[in-house]
Amino acid sequence: MKLLKITMNSNLGKYLIIIGACIILAGIIIYFFHDKLQWIGKLPGDIRIEKENFRFYFPLTTMLLASLLVSLLIRLLKHF
Template sequence: MDSQTGKMLIFAGIAIALIGAVVYLAGDKLSWFGRLPGDLRIEKGNFRFYFPVTSLVLVSLLLNLLIFFVKRFLN
């Protein structure tokens, strides 16, 4: 392993800790997440199907931006 991999692991750990702190401290204010327009929810009788399409796209965009900025500032 080189030093670049070590830096990436440190930044990933910091990012995970920050996300955990936000969810812990502001969890009640994030109740809208998972109920965005475009999230599929089907409930019939005792059957429930839930697929958060829009929420997954939002998470993907945020992670891609985070990775972009980390790579940009590490080089």
């Protein structure tokens, strides 16, 4: 049985720090501005079906917007 060998380099550490900073930043934004972020998930194009005993919610536009923002952030980070 071979053990999985994980090699760590400086890039992995840098990426972990960046991911941690992004999570902390998102937490701060949500904590202080939660009342102003009510529109997230209620954009035009988000699919919502509510019936008597059934709810279906698919935030299509919200996911597209989040994907665009994350893609721009990653592209910006790779540039520097």
